[in-house]
Amino acid sequence: MAEKQRAYNYPDRLPLLKFFLKAEKIRKNPIPFHREFFNTYGDTFSVKLGRKKYIMLSRDKDVVQYILQKNHKNYYKSSIQTKYLSKYLGMGLLTANGPFWLRQRRLIQPAFHKKKMDSLVGLMQETIEKELYQLPTGCSTDVFPIMNQLAFNVVASSLFNLTVDEDTLKRLQTIIQEIQLFLVKEVRLPHKGWWFNLSGQVKKHLNLAEESRSIIGGVIEERKTSKEKHDDLLDMLLATRYEDTGEPMSTKQLIDEISILFVAGHETTANALAFTSYLLARDQDAQQRVFEEVDMAHEKTNNSLEQIKLLPFTRAVIDESMRLYPPAWITDRENLEDDTIGDYHIMKNTLVGVSFYELHRNPKYWKDPEEFQPERFLGERRKETTGVYFPFGAGPRMCIGMGFAIYEMVLAIAYLVKNYELSTSLEKPQLNPLITLKPVDLMIEFKNRKQ
Template sequence: MPYHYPNTIPFYKILFKSSSITRNPIPFHKENFEKHGDTFAISPPFSKRIMLTCDAEIILYLLRKNHRNYKKSKIQTKFLSKYVGKGLLTSSGEYWLKQRRLIQPAFHKEKLQKLVTIMESTIETQLQNLPKNTKVDSYPIMNELAFHVVAKSLFNYSSDEHTMHRLQEIIETLQDFIIREIRQPHKQWWYKASGLVKKHMTLVKESRDIINTVIDERRNSDKEHDDLLDMLLKAKYEDDGTSMTNEQLIDEILIFFVAGHETTANALTFTFHLIAKNPEVYAKVLTEIDAIDDAISPMEKIAKLNYVKNCVEESMRLYPPAWITDRVALEDDSFGGFNVQKGTMIGISFYELHRNKKYWENPNDFIPERFSDENRKATTGYYFPFGAGPRMCIGNSFALYEMMLSVYQMMKKYTIATDPKKVAIAPLITLKPIDLPLTFTKRTV
């Protein structure tokens, strides 16, 4: 069949803007979606065309309806797996399916009930150290909180505080370098020649050694910890009844750290800023939180935090942490009126989908009521903060519970205020906020 692609932007037009696109591709995407419609293409030299879409029908086709014909690109697999191993986020095919089936039960609601108790006490501890009555950049605070929640939920601190902080430093250093490698492929030779790749691979080894020590300690312990590591150690493959090796466990744990702490930190930062900036929303959140008895269990609190959940969901609509993903066609295919060649890469912009006027009324406004029980149906099919289809984020409920409990604990204890300025973002592997200040004042109620 003849190949038929959407409107295609010549590569030379991109070349002139390459440095600004590298820093922040969203204005370039926005401009071209407005000009060419919900799907357009670019034509790199010596390579197949690349498509970019914010069309819900095409996105569901790629991620759900015909997902077997699409794989993640080398950007997601090769670059990431070099540093964080072959875990759920970076693996594919039969191995991915086998791991997903093994790990999925650890994230079922009944298992999460044990984790939310760890989660709640960790959040409480983290919030005790907030800088009070002074304006501070909120992201580092949320980042620290989210890292501790993941670390405690995974290990319940089998290791000492110093070791966990070292692991945090390494993971953040590796994330920064991965972004540089992905964004500046033309500097690959320099990264190798200058020893930067070697230096970061040494950090990879150190991080794997730290986690391996924790796993060995746990294997030799007869104590129950009710954390994720316990669940992963007990998990058995259906076909032969074996468990994961240390290497496999390390791969999955590194992925949980990378995928589970920065994304949540980003989402929490945006959520608190948006609540603080909208007085009517703020008042509704307080009314709901203050009506809840602090003595009930964390799961009972989560069940009552309906409006808080709507706020978190609306925040992730406007600022989805996983703001973009991609798929590569394994065979020729047709969708949305296009005929694409095997090997075509399609970028999926959740950020633009979530702000697409075709699907959302007043798409740039923060309106948590969109996700109320009576309105939620209207968002189905257009809202994918955790992706969609078989590869949807395995930790979506974990992340939602963590964010809801963080909002509850924070606003039960503190009044928050922010600058009503425009939000600045850095679209890296995840969508990061830039300098979003908050002021925390102890509540006297």
């Protein structure tokens, strides 16, 4: 006798009418509403759309670990991430699923090996010093554009070393920013898709994407014919070979991967650096402690890589900043097959969202969750963060550039605090949760330190 199919059951449901009444405000800034709904309906809640479509949102560590780690093979990135992003960025690590993604990950992973990242530290340090050498002093300045420019140039110099002129890079940066802004519109306002097509906005941004691909393709072709060694990421990616065929990546695939590295690798870091600068400007004691630690590290060695190892408190400040303001603040997955998560039995194609922002502030897992306390990430206390802290995602799809980003952020914050005193009168930052969590008008005053 056939086994009777188990009935589907979902967590407490947010009424659809309530959801629709607040839909426009939620689109503009979902974060306050997520907090309200979690507090009302529990750490995982659901919304039913139509007869058979469910959305779940969670800040429960068991749910997060289950879909991202324990049963990740049944949970693919949703079409929201893959369809919209791949249209402009191509099919690479960030946008692919399944066997193709796994093949690409295995191919590219060695280029991000720790030893390879160590070799890029000199390029990073050079770019950081150039960008932060003369910041505006004696006035309040929005720190995000500064950090955005810095992070873009670090990715550019690490990818292409000195082989691309400044005007070309500026054009590439402009294109990437324009595409990202439009992407957010498409994702947030799907009901306006017809208008975006009719008004030519989709075509315009597809043309911009084509222009950026052409720029990157030109750099790749030039490098292929060059006999020089550049010791950058492009050299490393050109040297990679597929295990099964021994073949290199095609130029088209290289363009896809590099486009994604630019997008994923600079804005997330820029956000984290901006929020970290703000938190240090608010907490003068923590800032002083970073200054003293950096000063001591510089006394012991001139080697940037060795200095990074001597800056545990600086690293803890960055970790705590990414707890409070995770750049990748939310992610989602869709299950390929029916599944059971804890007490819930869910049908296939359920959209399961994970709010890292809320998980990182969930009072079940964090003491004084709204407080900036870098000490959480030092010594024995660091163990308390295991399983509830995911600034780079989790599982096999954890961010491939994590080591790169941490080096860059530690070097940038160390240089910033060594050379400037930071202060701010801003009580609470304004957030703009787009694809990444962006700050709005994060005003900081920089004052040269007496050397």
